[in-house]
Each structure stands twice: as structure tokens, then as C-alpha cells.
Amino acid sequence: MKYRVEQDSLGQRQVPASAYYGIQTLRAMENFQVTGIPISHYPRQIQGLACIKKAAALVNMELGLLDPAMGEAIVKACHEVRAGLLDDQFSVDVIQGGAGTSVNMNMNEVLANRALEILGHSKGEYTFCHPNNHVNLSQSTNDVYPTCLRLSSIWTGQDLIRALYRLRQGFDAKGAEFSDVIKMGRTQLQDAVPMTLGQEFSAYGVTIGEDIQRLEEVLDLLLEINMGGTAIGTGINTKPGYAPMVCEQLAHITGLPLVKSADLVEASSDTGVFVQLSGVLKRIAVKLSKICNDLRLLSSGPFAGLNEINLPPMQPGSSIMPGKVNPVIPEVVNQVCFRVIGNDLTVTMAAEAGQLELNVFEPIIAFNIFQSMDMLTRASVILRERCLLGITANRERCLELVHGSAGIVTILVPYLGYDEAACIAKEAQCSGRAAYDLILEKGIMTSSLLKDILDPAKMTGPRMIPRERKYDRLQG
Incomplete structure (x- = not known):
């Protein structure tokens, strides 16, 4: 393998010549x-960094800080990176020390070396385009990296929303399909009152x-960014007007309605929005897991369980x-x-552990949020396509459980009283006999009245309560 020699403040190292x-x-x-x-495992992050570097280069050229030819070369390199042409060059681990500096420098070096090629120079000839002096001009990791996390979280979150929306549509469709399937509702895993399987699936939607x-x-909260704050939010090493200009340029590039944070010092140290985002992801996970628990219970058996639905094998x-x-x-x-x-x-722990003007643990925040959104997106697609769409109802089994349950007597309370x-x-529970048969045997109600009251189809929603009730007369 051929190498080139590069030098930083710690000394010289051999870098693969092709890198x-x-x-x-x-x-x-x-x-x-x-x-x-x-870090290339989550390409939205790479795309976000490329957008930020392009916005900074354009504004630096407009402010007269960056040579136009060099700036245009950087912009062209940004286009290539955003298109995924250099993804294999981003090999820094998703978890690193340095508050994201390694991620930012990985991008700075890749853009600088690609810009050098565009300008007709060799990789590593940083006199003509330097990773720090030119690509990172008017920037710091401390405004670039958090802004990148916001951009990539928005895009990844939009992917998740689309997957969840299709999953909801699937549950809504099953709700309509099962609207006439009468079954027994349950609370504390015990028989409660009748409902339809459609009501159950619609509720999931x-x-x-x-x-x-x-x-x-x-x-929407992620649209507020701290670009222009540089190291700690004071805007050191930027030209007056740079911060609003770079935010406006970045909004134009991404098509997102981005706004500059009202207080860049606060925005540079605070990670509260990621805590809130992660909390919402946890809420989604809790809901999806509960739904999956229900699907496993409803399909349990098939011979020794509930067996009310069939999951596709x-x-x-x-x-x-x-x-x-x-x-x-x-x-x-x-x-x-x-x-x-x-x-x-x-x-939560990473956000709490930040000190003073910067939270150095943003890499682990980024990794966990990206992983959570990516996994939830994939899981939602799998749940819909490989399970939900193929679910069928065991109609006869559902109705059998309703007829055999003492839970249907709840509908008699307005007529007979609770006791x-x-x-x-x-x-009914002790004898193993149906409540319907016991009521007729005791002469409590006529067959026609009881049949109407205990019609399962009429028990799945509000209904008229009789004006005269037996327990009112008894109490009188």
C-alpha cells in the first residue's frame, strides 16, 4: 500500500495515499x-454535515473570507458527499471522545482532499485547501455537530413517521375488516364485556x-440550531452577520424552516431537545411493545390458548x-x-452529564437516537408487512368465548341491579352453566327480552337504559 505523510500538532503519520x-x-x-x-452506518448524519459545510462555504465566499475557486471546489465536494459517493471514507466509530470533533474533522479532511483533486492538486497538499483553515472556516465542532444531529434527526424522524403512518393505516384497515367480529373484552386478563375485534384493532391505530x-x-423543536455560535456560543472567529446568514443558507439547502437559536450560548450547552426526542421514541416503543404483547396473547394456543386471531406463519x-x-x-x-x-x-444520563458550556457526550446521544429511530422504522415496516396484513380472525371462536362467559351479565345491571x-x-362461574340459561330458569326475564338485551352486537356501544328497573321497584 502506498502512503502519504501528514502532520498535526502531535507529529507525523502515514496515511493511505488513496484515502x-x-x-x-x-x-x-x-x-x-x-x-x-x-458513522457512515447512519448516512443521514453524513448528509447533514455536507449540507452544513456547503452553507458555510457559500457564506464565507459571500463575506469575502474564502477564495471563490477554492470555495466552489468545496461546494462541489459537498455535493458528492451528500450524494453518498464517498461514504466509505467515514470510518470513525459512532462512539468517540472529543464531543464529535473526530466526526467534524473526518468531514473536513474528506472535503479538503476531494476539493484539492478538483483544483488539480494531490491529496494532502493542504496549502491549497486546508481542512481547518478553509473547510472549517467560521465554524467549530460545537456548532457544526449539534446542528448536524438536529438535521439528521429530523430526516430520520420523518422516515419513522412515514413508517408509523403506514402501520396505522394497516390497523385501521383491520379495524374495518373485523368490525362485525364479536369477542370478549378483557381487563386484568379476566373477562370484562363484549366488544368487536374491529374496535380493538382500531384502537391500536x-x-x-x-x-x-x-x-x-x-x-419541530429540532429546527432551532446554534450555527454561528462556534466554540461556546459567543461566535468567536466569525464575521458580524455570519450566524444569521449561515442559518438562512442552510435552510435553503435543506428545505427545512431552520431558525437561529435566540441564545447561542445556551443552545451550545443544552441537549434537552434530544432528551425529549428520546422520550417520544420510548413512548412509541412502549406502545408498539404493548400492541405486540396483545397480538401474541390473542393468537395464543392455538388449541390451549385464546386463539381469537391467526398470525401469518x-x-x-x-x-x-x-x-x-x-x-x-x-x-x-x-x-x-x-x-x-x-x-x-x-x-438521559449523557444529557445530564454535560458540564458548563458544552456537553461532550453528544456522540452517544446521537448513536442511541439514530439507532432507536432506525430500528423503530424497520420494526414498523416488518410488523405491518410480515404480520399485520396477514392477520385473520377466528370468528366462531370469538363468539363461542362470548356466549360462554359470565361477563355478559354486566349488561343486566341497569335492569337487575349490581348485586x-x-x-x-x-x-354461572361455579356451575359452569351459561348465564343466559340460569336467568331463564329462574324466571327473572322473558326469553324475548333476554335475547334482545344479551345480543352481543348491541353490547358493543351505548344503548338506551330502561326507565323502570327491577332494583328500583325492590328498593321502593
Whole structure:
């Protein structure tokens, strides 16, 4: 392998001659062999950095701080990076020390070396385009990196919203399909009152819709950026007017309605918005995991469980039990949700651990948030396509459980009063007989009235309450 020699404040190192990254990236690759996951694993982050560097170069040219030819070369290099043409050059581990400096320098070096080629020079000839002096002009890691996290979180969050929206549509469609399937509702895993399977699935759609709204709200908070604050928010080493200009330019490049933070010092040290974003992701995970728990329960059995629904069989479920099929899709989504919930704790601790004018733990915040959103997006797609769309209802089984449950006596309370209805329910449970048969046997109600009252289809929503009730007469 051929090498070129580069030098920084710590000395000289050999860098692969073909590499667009430089000496500082090389040191980071050696120092932070932690997860084995490079920052290029989340390409939205690379795209966000490229947009920021392009905005800075354009504004620096406009302010007369950057040679136009050099600036245009940097801008062209930014286009190539944003298009993914140099993704293999971003190999810094997702977890590193230095508050993201290694990520920022990885981008600075790649852009500088690609710009050098565009200008007709060789990689490493930094006299003609320097990673710090030119690509990083008017910037600091401390405004570039947090801004990048906001941009990439917005884009990744939008991907998640689209996946959640399609998942909600799937539950809504199943709600309509199962609207006439009468089943027994349950509380504390015990029989409660009848409902429709459609009501149950429609409720899943509603709860996902609420989470979409919460995610949209927190993504709006990410539109406030601290570009122009440089090191600690004071704007040191920038020209007057640079901060609003670079924010406006970045908004134009990304198509996002970005705004400059009202207080750049506060914005440079605060990571509260990422805590809130992670909290919303945890909320989504909790909801999805609960839904998957329900799907596993409703499909349990099939012979010794509830067996009210059938999940599409995806693979054989056992190496020893022939014919066994497990609910593997809800199970994998459960595990994704567990990881997201754990990631939220990491984000919380990292945000709390920041000191004074900078939070140095933003790399772990970024990694956990990107991983959570990416996994939730994939899990939502898998849950919809490989499970939800193929779910069928066992209509006869659902109705059988309704007819055999003492829970239907709840509808008799407005007619008989709570105490007498409770006695009938207890006797039905102890004797194993249907509540319907007991009421007729005791002569409490006529067959026609009882049949109308206990019609399961009429028990799944509000209905008229009789003016004259037996327990009113008894009390009178």
C-alpha cells in the first residue's frame, strides 16, 4: 500500500495515499475501536454535515473570507458527499471522545482532499485547501455537530413517521375488516364485556396516530440550531452577520424552516431537545411493545390458548416440537422496543452529564437516537408487512368465548341491579352453566327480552337504559 505523510500538532503519520480522510481521522479510527459501527452506518448524519459545510462555504465566499475557486471546489465536494459517493471514507466509530470533533474533522479532511483533486492538486497538499483553515472556516465542532444531529434527526424522524403512518393505516384497515367480529373484552386478563375485534384493532391505530403527533411536535423543536455560535456560543472567529446568514443558507439547502437559536450560548450547552426526542421514541416503543404483547396473547394456543386471531406463519417454531409456529414478528418487535427503552436511559444520563458550556457526550446521544429511530422504522415496516396484513380472525371462536362467559351479565345491571347480576355471574362461574340459561330458569326475564338485551352486537356501544328497573321497584 502506498502512503502519504501528514502532520498535526502531535507529529507525523502515514496515511493511505488513496484515502480522502487525513491524519486526525486516522488517529480517531485507531483510538475509538469501540462498537465497530462507523458513522457512515447512519448516512443521514453524513448528509447533514455536507449540507452544513456547503452553507458555510457559500457564506464565507459571500463575506469575502474564502477564495471563490477554492470555495466552489468545496461546494462541489459537498455535493458528492451528500450524494453518498464517498461514504466509505467515514470510518470513525459512532462512539468517540472529543464531543464529535473526530466526526467534524473526518468531514473536513474528506472535503479538503476531494476539493484539492478538483483544483488539480494531490491529496494532502493542504496549502491549497486546508481542512481547518478553509473547510472549517467560521465554524467549530460545537456548532457544526449539534446542528448536524438536529438535521439528521429530523430526516430520520420523518422516515419513522412515514413508517408509523403506514402501520396505522394497516390497523385501521383491520379495524374495518373485523368490525362485525364479536369477542370478549378483557381487563386484568379476566373477562370484562363484549366488544368487536374491529374496535380493538382500531384502537391500536388511534394510539399509533397519537404517537405520530408527538413525534411531529418534537421534530419541530429540532429546527432551532446554534450555527454561528462556534466554540461556546459567543461566535468567536466569525464575521458580524455570519450566524444569521449561515442559518438562512442552510435552510435553503435543506428545505427545512431552520431558525437561529435566540441564545447561542445556551443552545451550545443544552441537549434537552434530544432528551425529549428520546422520550417520544420510548413512548412509541412502549406502545408498539404493548400492541405486540396483545397480538401474541390473542393468537395464543392455538388449541390451549385464546386463539381469537391467526398470525401469518413465518417459519417453523421449534427444533424439537413438530408443527409448532411461534409469533416471531411480534417477538422481534418487542425486542426492538426493549432496546429503544434502554437507549432512552443512555440519552438521559449523557444529557445530564454535560458540564458548563458544552456537553461532550453528544456522540452517544446521537448513536442511541439514530439507532432507536432506525430500528423503530424497520420494526414498523416488518410488523405491518410480515404480520399485520396477514392477520385473520377466528370468528366462531370469538363468539363461542362470548356466549360462554359470565361477563355478559354486566349488561343486566341497569335492569337487575349490581348485586343480583353479581349473584348470577358467580353461579354461572361455579356451575359452569351459561348465564343466559340460569336467568331463564329462574324466571327473572322473558326469553324475548333476554335475547334482545344479551345480543352481543348491541353490547358493543351505548344503548338506551330502561326507565323502570327491577332494583328500583325492590328498593321502593
